[in-house]
Amino acid sequence: MTTKLFGEPVQRREDPRLLAGHGRYLDDLGSGALAVAFVRSPHAHARIRDIDVAPALDVDGLVAIYTWEDLPERVGRPLPLLIPHPALTHGRTAYPLARDVVRHVGEPVVMVVATDRYLAEDVCALIEVDYEPLKAVVGLEEAAHGAALVHDDVPGNVGAHLVQEVLSAAGRGAAEAIEAAPHTLAFRLDIERSASTPLEGRGVYARWDGTDLRVYSSTQTSTSVRMAIAAALGLPLPHVEVIAPDVGGGFGVKIVHPWPEEILVPWAAMLLGRELKWTEDRREHFIAAAHERGQVQHVRVGFDDDGRVLGLDVTILHDHGAYTPYGIIVPIITATQLLGPYRIGAYRVEFSAVYTNTVQVTPYRGAGRPQGVFCMERTMDKIARYLGKDRTQVREVNFIQPDEFPYDQGMIFQDGRPLIYDSGDYPRMLRMVKELIGWDDFRPAPGRGIGIGCYVEGTGVGPYEGGHVQITSDGRVHVSTGLTSQGQGHETVFAQIAADRLGVPIERVSVVTGDTRRFGYAVGTFASRAAVMSGNAIALACAKVREKALRIAGDALEADPADLTISEGLVHVAGSPSASIPLSTVAVLANPLRYAFDEETAKATQFAGTASPDRPPVAEGEEPGLEGRGYYSPIRSTFAAGMHAAIVETDPLTAEIKVVRYVVVHDCGKLINPMIVEGQIHGGVAQGIGGALYERMAYDADGQLQNASFMDFLMPYATEVPRIETGHLETPSPLNPLGIKGAGEAGVIPVSAVIASALEDAEGIEIDRMPISPSELFDLRGG
Amino acid sequence: MKPPPFEYHGPRDLGEALETLAAVGAHGKVLAGGQSLIPMLNMRLAAPAHLVDINRLAALAVVRETPAGVTVGALARHSEVARCGAHPLLAQALRLVAHPVIRNRGTVVGSLVHADPAAELPAVLAVLDGSVRLASVGGDGVPTDSVRRDGVQKDGVPRGGVRRDGVQRDGVPRDGGGGVVALPAGTAVRDVPAREFFTGPMESAARPGELAVSAHFPALGARTGTAFREVARRHGDYALAGVCAVVRLDEDLHIDAARVACIGVGPVPVVVDVSGVCERRPAVSVDWPAVAAAVRERTDPEGDVHASPVYRLHLVGVLAEQALREAAREAAA
Numbered sequence A: 001m002t003t004k005l006f007g008e009p010v011q012r013r014e015d016p017r018l019l020a021g022h023g024r025y026l027d028d029l030g031s032g033a034l035a036v037a038f039v040r041s042p043h044a045h046a047r048i049r050d051i052d053v054a055p056a057l058d059v060d061g062l063v064a065i066y067t068w069e070d071l072p073e074r075v076g077r078p079l080p081l082l083i084p085h086p087a088l089t090h091g092r093t094a095y096p097l098a099r100d101v102v103r104h105v106g107e108p109v110v111m112v113v114a115t116d117r118y119l120a121e122d123v124c125a126l127i128e129v130d131y132e133p134l135k136a137v138v139g140l141e142e143a144a145h146g147a148a149l150v151h152d153d154v155p156g157n158v159g160a161h162l163v164q165e166v167l168s169a170a171g172r173g174a175a176e177a178i179e180a181a182p183h184t185l186a187f188r189l190d191i192e193r194s195a196s197t198p199l200e201g202r203g204v205y206a207r208w209d210g211t212d213l214r215v216y217s218s219t220q221t222s223t224s225v226r227m228a229i230a231a232a233l234g235l236p237l238p239h240v241e242v243i244a245p246d247v248g249g250g251f252g253v254k255i256v257h258p259w260p261e262e263i264l265v266p267w268a269a270m271l272l273g274r275e276l277k278w279t280e281d282r283r284e285h286f287i288a289a290a291h292e293r294g295q296v297q298h299v300r301v302g303f304d305d306d307g308r309v310l311g312l313d314v315t316i317l318h319d320h321g322a323y324t325p326y327g328i329i330v331p332i333i334t335a336t337q338l339l340g341p342y343r344i345g346a347y348r349v350e351f352s353a354v355y356t357n358t359v360q361v362t363p364y365r366g367a368g369r370p371q372g373v374f375c376m377e378r379t380m381d382k383i384a385r386y387l388g389k390d391r392t393q394v395r396e397v398n399f400i401q402p403d404e405f406p407y408d409q410g411m412i413f414q415d416g417r418p419l420i421y422d423s424g425d426y427p428r429m430l431r432m433v434k435e436l437i438g439w440d441d442f443r444p445a446p447g448r449g450i451g452i453g454c455y456v457e458g459t460g461v462g463p464y465e466g467g468h469v470q471i472t473s474d475g476r477v478h479v480s481t482g483l484t485s486q487g488q489g490h491e492t493v494f495a496q497i498a499a500d501r502l503g504v505p506i507e508r509v510s511v512v513t514g515d516t517r518r519f520g521y522a523v524g525t526f527a528s529r530a531a532v533m534s535g536n537a538i539a540l541a542c543a544k545v546r547e548k549a550l551r552i553a554g555d556a557l558e559a560d561p562a563d564l565t566i567s568e569g570l571v572h573v574a575g576s577p578s579a580s581i582p583l584s585t586v587a588v589l590a591n592p593l594r595y596a597f598d599e600e601t602a603k604a605t606q607f608a609g610t611a612s613p614d615r616p617p618v619a620e621g622e623e624p625g626l627e628g629r630g631y632y633s634p635i636r637s638t639f640a641a642g643m644h645a646a647i648v649e650t651d652p653l654t655a656e657i658k659v660v661r662y663v664v665v666h667d668c669g670k671l672i673n674p675m676i677v678e679g680q681i682h683g684g685v686a687q688g689i690g691g692a693l694y695e696r697m698a699y700d701a702d703g704q705l706q707n708a709s710f711m712d713f714l715m716p717y718a719t720e721v722p723r724i725e726t727g728h729l730e731t732p733s734p735l736n737p738l739g740i741k742g743a744g745e746a747g748v749i750p751v752s753a754v755i756a757s758a759l760e761d762a763e764g765i766e767i768d769r770m771p772i773s774p775s776e777l778f779d780l781r782g783g
Numbered sequence B: 001m002k003p004p005p006f007e008y009h010g011p012r013d014l015g016e017a018l019e020t021l022a023a024v025g026a027h028g029k030v031l032a033g034g035q036s037l038i039p040m041l042n043m044r045l046a047a048p049a050h051l052v053d054i055n056r057l058a059a060l061a062v063v064r065e066t067p068a069g070v071t072v073g074a075l076a077r078h079s080e081v082a083r084c085g086a087h088p089l090l091a092q093a094l095r096l097v098a099h100p101v102i103r104n105r106g107t108v109v110g111s112l113v114h115a116d117p118a119a120e121l122p123a124v125l126a127v128l129d130g131s132v133r134l135a136s137v138g139g140d141g142v143p144t145d146s147v148r149r150d151g152v153q154k155d156g157v158p159r160g161g162v163r164r165d166g167v168q169r170d171g172v173p174r175d176g177g178g179g180v181v182a183l184p185a186g187t188a189v190r191d192v193p194a195r196e197f198f199t200g201p202m203e204s205a206a207r208p209g210e211l212a213v214s215a216h217f218p219a220l221g222a223r224t225g226t227a228f229r230e231v232a233r234r235h236g237d238y239a240l241a242g243v244c245a246v247v248r249l250d251e252d253l254h255i256d257a258a259r260v261a262c263i264g265v266g267p268v269p270v271v272v273d274v275s276g277v278c279e280r281r282p283a284v285s286v287d288w289p290a291v292a293a294a295v296r297e298r299t300d301p302e303g304d305v306h307a308s309p310v311y312r313l314h315l316v317g318v319l320a321e322q323a324l325r326e327a328a329r330e331a332a333a
């Protein structure tokens, strides 16, 4: 067998390219393309009275100006509602260009094409749009009050309302269970908005050659963008290709599609017969992409003397912004993942997703979980505080035990399937995290506190992914999968899987993702699913290729394929490497040829004597070539888990908050590459620190985003992110052949809960909202 | 986020720069390190018709230390000034200014002219009673049409080498006088003291057509110490509030004079002389709450998305005490 690769900290193969500036991002392409820019609404809510383009017509370099009225019917329709749900009774999506009403600052109103972006922006500045301002609905409470409406035909601003209830073992509902409990608590929690804010914004580059449309998009799902474009432009699918080039971060915002620009840029490229490119700038990204997180939660909990939760009732007000293109996935995840590693007596959760005149809300790494975990973990801390118990003890009595898996939480998860946890060992994980941070030895002091947070994350949601593996006559292995990469390390982990399965050195394996020319069937990269879904699909494809290779080699070596193995790219009889045949030769033999183009391929031609004259060159049921496809489609999600702990220090005078230690214990089943998992955790924790201590979307009462730049939206620098200590626990998933669970989003999920827990410990003040700034801590201290 | 149209001027010497500035008058802006101006252009918050790029004027890339103090030329970058460690308070302040890449381009004089109320360097100039030298020629009556076209580039790409090693610690002043920058004959010069230079948030006394050629930071006397304390949300960000302090001790190591300049708590750096409140005591027995109160008394912070006015007011008192104590320790050392 070749050196084991699966499970090893193989260095990221994409890094030399990306770190040395050789990445090819969207804006690195199409240097000759015309530039697109948009006039965007300066109002949060307004009726468009008139658009006057005349003052802009003299700008040298102007090519075209489009408003909604210029769009053909298909293109001008409201954007699709990607994930319908029966509870989303009033789903609303935007028009690609505003039709008559704008509903948030940043909504696209006019599209401009010019010879370069500078001129396009000059044109935008000269176009005069006459708006009749309408009352802006900003903030959850104002929206829920319903006095002013975001959409005239959505009463009370409520887009969706959903209740799920799980009865206790004794058949009690949550209200009854809380009523009957020895102790009860009730409180309110607030979570602010934040956003994915990838370093590279969105972008679209389109080329039309009269027959075929090629679109590059900085997307998390090229296959689905392709279908959306084909549908909107009325093109046959085989004539549309979509490619995700190197993508400088996604974190959820780029799974939303089609963005208006993804339809409009290809449409205008076809109309004008020119290459067109739109590259989003930072301000656009803040006001015209998507945000997440904003919720208000009202919690009631009943518990016994040990802290065991007997009943939990959570009512969530979820800020959905102006539109619901991604359905109600975010609040559904909050509602269903809130329970974390705990078995709760009775649980009732109710959410209202309300519209506001702000940027739409769609998943951002963690996707509703940070809010749910904040709720559950604040609850655990409050119970401990009330009972005077250690916070970890209260968690412990509520844990699902290792012998209870698969554990059915009795709800419906975001994939429409039962919420059944596949595997885990929460008590052990708690022991590990306590040991790593030194929980039992920690001596609290004023201004110094310790905190903890636990979560469970449903990962690897379906419906499916596929992989294609081909070994060419030079012995190289070409792997492709349809989902996309945004820096996660897919080129490395998928190559590890293929090299391991096929017995070839990893240097011979190359991986392509997100290119519909190479693989047309895929769902996308989100929900910590790439490793689980494509990883298993690629493993299945490799198994097919391996089986075929052994069969062909068996013929050539006159050996039983069952006795053969592959290592270092050579097929040989197990235990006797002398009789061997390289995979390159097997690849040649797999593809009977009439014409040779080199010495190697000559072996597959008709007079080479390598084929039996009594059989068809390609046997019935066979295909030429050494390649295979595999698809993986799980019955339901796998459930990863983690526990984080932190020590924070606060300044008694300035109220500055410092995270002095941060510890993570993480279980994503079998690790393909521990170094990459750690990298994912580090990035996630960094975003979590942002959400806990720095980032917010500061809307004023008129719906103007006051901090739409990296100067004022405080994404943490490396200097603000603590060193992260990690421990791994592996409880393999029984649901997939590789035993893996997802890891992409994990790091971010419990951070707000952990920091709140530690701050509360340090300050002795209850922390019920996130993020928290020194100024706010100062206020909480009483000024 | 692309700038509105402007005409780019790349003068090769000081004389040409001053003439160009005179010609474009109120329609022109000096481009120094560009670390504040370029973002403002890109966000279309500023739309000057002409940019006069001074980056080729190597003569301005000087730092000169004399017994009277440190004079910093208009092209001396933050990082160069910090590296040559010319003035202790300047060095302390520059550690708090932005990040290395920004310090490699941003200029000390540019920061003064930019006059951000939360910036560190204006406070340093203010607390030290320094001054800015402004130069101009002609007056602004010259019509734009007569702008010299040589050296004018429309593409905004600066050409030609910018001197990177231009910092000289004891360069001989070529004008033989108080300045370190030789000015062409006929140049009108005025030295504006800090208290008159900062006129409002992002507003300085520099008039259209004027080039700030240098700034002078007076030397500290004997038994004098300095410190800069601030609270910023992230490392290198503009401060929520900050205080720089200069303390002079007498021979018995009692506080003889104590001044602070506060940032982020008013439209311009707020200078407060607290010598009186310190009552000639040694630092350990000063009534610090009274000092903090005296400083707070003089400031009137505003709130924004990062901090409330009350918090800033609290901070400025805390930081004043910390900076003054540290400055006193340094003075005694």
Ligand SMILES: Cc1cc2nc3c(=O)[nH]c(=O)nc-3n(C[C@H](O)[C@H](O)[C@H](O)COP(=O)(O)OP(=O)(O)OC[C@H]3O[C@@H](n4cnc5c(N)ncnc54)[C@H](O)[C@@H]3O)c2cc1C
Pocket: B029, B030, B031, B032, B033, B034, B035, B036, B037, B038, B074, B096, B097, B098, B099, B102, B105, B106, B107, B108, B109, B110, B111, B113, B114, B118, B119, B120, B121, B206, B210, B211, B212, B213, B236, B237, B238, B239
């Ligand atoms: C991310 C970031 C963080 C920052 N953080 C801080 C910080 O913490 N503290 C801080 O103090 N600064 C900070 N800055 C600003 C930085 O210090 C700038 O370098 C400085 O404010 C301006 O200097 P400049 O040379 O870049 O000037 P420019 O941007 O070129 O010009 C600024 C203004 O001054 C005028 N000007 C410049 N030079 C002259 C001159 N010689 N004569 C006449 N007018 C002139 C220009 O016309 C313009 O109006 C930050 C900048 C960035 C981008």
